[in-house]
Amino acid sequence: MSSPKRVGVLTSGGDCPGLNAVIRGVVKSATRFGYEVVGFRRGYEGLVDPVDYMMLDRKNTLGIINQGGTILGSTNKGRFSARKGVDQRVELPKELIQEVKSTFRVLNIEGLICIGGDGSLAVAEQFEEHGLPVIGVPKTIDNDLSSTAFSFGFDSAVACATDAIDRLYTTAISHERVMVVEVMGRHAGWIALHAGIAGGAGVILIPEIPWNFENVCQKILERDRENKRFSVIVVAEGAHLPEGGLVAGTSSGNAQARLGGIGDIVSHELEHRLNREVRCVILGHLQRGGPPTNFDRCLATMYGAHALRLLIQKKFGMMVSYQPPMIRAVPIKEAVGKLAQVTLDNSGVEAARALGISFGDIDSRESLSALGWR
Numbered sequence: 001m002s003s004p005k006r007v008g009v010l011t012s013g014g015d016c017p018g019l020n021a022v023i024r025g026v027v028k029s030a031t032r033f034g035y036e037v038v039g040f041r042r043g044y045e046g047l048v049d050p051v052d053y054m055m056l057d058r059k060n061t062l063g064i065i066n067q068g069g070t071i072l073g074s075t076n077k078g079r080f081s082a083r084k085g086v087d088q089r090v091e092l093p094k095e096l097i098q099e100v101k102s103t104f105r106v107l108n109i110e111g112l113i114c115i116g117g118d119g120s121l122a123v124a125e126q127f128e129e130h131g132l133p134v135i136g137v138p139k140t141i142d143n144d145l146s147s148t149a150f151s152f153g154f155d156s157a158v159a160c161a162t163d164a165i166d167r168l169y170t171t172a173i174s175h176e177r178v179m180v181v182e183v184m185g186r187h188a189g190w191i192a193l194h195a196g197i198a199g200g201a202g203v204i205l206i207p208e209i210p211w212n213f214e215n216v217c218q219k220i221l222e223r224d225r226e227n228k229r230f231s232v233i234v235v236a237e238g239a240h241l242p243e244g245g246l247v248a249g250t251s252s253g254n255a256q257a258r259l260g261g262i263g264d265i266v267s268h269e270l271e272h273r274l275n276r277e278v279r280c281v282i283l284g285h286l287q288r289g290g291p292p293t294n295f296d297r298c299l300a301t302m303y304g305a306h307a308l309r310l311l312i313q314k315k316f317g318m319m320v321s322y323q324p325p326m327i328r329a330v331p332i333k334e335a336v337g338k339l340a341q342v343t344l345d346n347s348g349v350e351a352a353r354a355l356g357i358s359f360g361d362i363d364s365r366e367s368l369s370a371l372g373w374r
């Protein structure tokens, strides 16, 4: 009797809404095409000693499309550090790769679907270089993976941040206060930009645009003059301080530094400079929890089904990519080679400036004229 065809799947890196929807998409379509599905636990860690997996089927993935988190577990620490900082490659040890190869052999894995962000897909990239059959699925609330319009999880994080801004807006008005909201976004300000626009923020501070306190204060004072004696300021955790540097805790080894706290710094400085009441809310991991939005459920399901298609077609080393309205395939290498950051000519940035939202940098009208607006 021939052994069953098997596909592996794992979720790696920071969790986000939609991971379970991808798993379900893979399992439902794989089952229809005659595959068994092996789900590795705690990301890549489950591939090596002690090998840790569970067989996934229609029954144990039933009803998980709207569940946050991941039934397989995930980690952003361990033995599979393939990158340090933004883009410094770290070579995975040869013995580790051999162990993974042995797991593939023993469990008869035809291909592995790796669901992860930039760091996790950099591991998949090295697997591919060593001849391991992998398919990538772009996950991250930060939306900083290039070669795809959206990673799933981003829309859910923006929905969470926008809801928070909506709530802070009304209390800001009641008390005529300045409210600072710190959102996630390690290297890219997509969450801050989209939630800031959607929530009607007055100021958005992101890693890609250098800013200073004078300009932020000016915007708040300008609003005062317009009789809007309240302001909501959205700041990405990865925004650089005006004097340079990130607000982060310490990190050990190749682990990424834990960001957070810039909101408090902005808030204290504004309070001091404006002699006004300022409050700060750090949203943190709230943005990574809870059910996925409808958009993310749909995107994640499409990613799961199309990842399985790529596997059947033996298009290894490729990542599913959303190029509206199609799901296409791009090399994982290309997707992790460059971070997708907010650019000054981004349509969202331009629209925000046209509306008078400040990025804490030069005057909006000045920068729009430079971009050809009159």
Ligand SMILES: Nc1ncnc2c1ncn2[C@@H]1O[C@H](COP(=O)(O)OP(=O)(O)OP(=O)(O)O)[C@@H](O)[C@H]1O
Pocket (backbone or CB within 6 Å): 012, 013, 014, 015, 043, 044, 045, 075, 076, 077, 078, 079, 080, 081, 082, 083, 116, 117, 118, 119, 120, 121, 139, 140, 141, 142, 186, 256
């Ligand atoms: N098993 C592991 N061992 C060591 N590091 C890991 C492991 N799995 C993931 N990581 C690291 O975790 C970090 C986050 O992973 P990833 O990029 O996939 O997620 P993310 O959601 O984009 O989060 P972030 O924005 O924090 O990078 C990366 O630095 C990645 O290299």
Ligand SMILES: O=P(O)(O)OC[C@H]1O[C@](O)(CO)[C@@H](O)[C@@H]1O
Pocket (backbone or CB within 6 Å): 013, 014, 015, 076, 140, 141, 142, 184, 185, 186, 237, 258, 259, 288
């Ligand atoms: O789970 P941890 O280690 O706190 O990770 C936090 C990081 O993960 C992300 O949420 C991305 O998933 C970043 O925005 C953030 O810096």
Ligand SMILES: [Mg+2]
Pocket (backbone or CB within 6 Å): 117, 118, 119, 140, 142
């Ligand atoms: Mg990342």
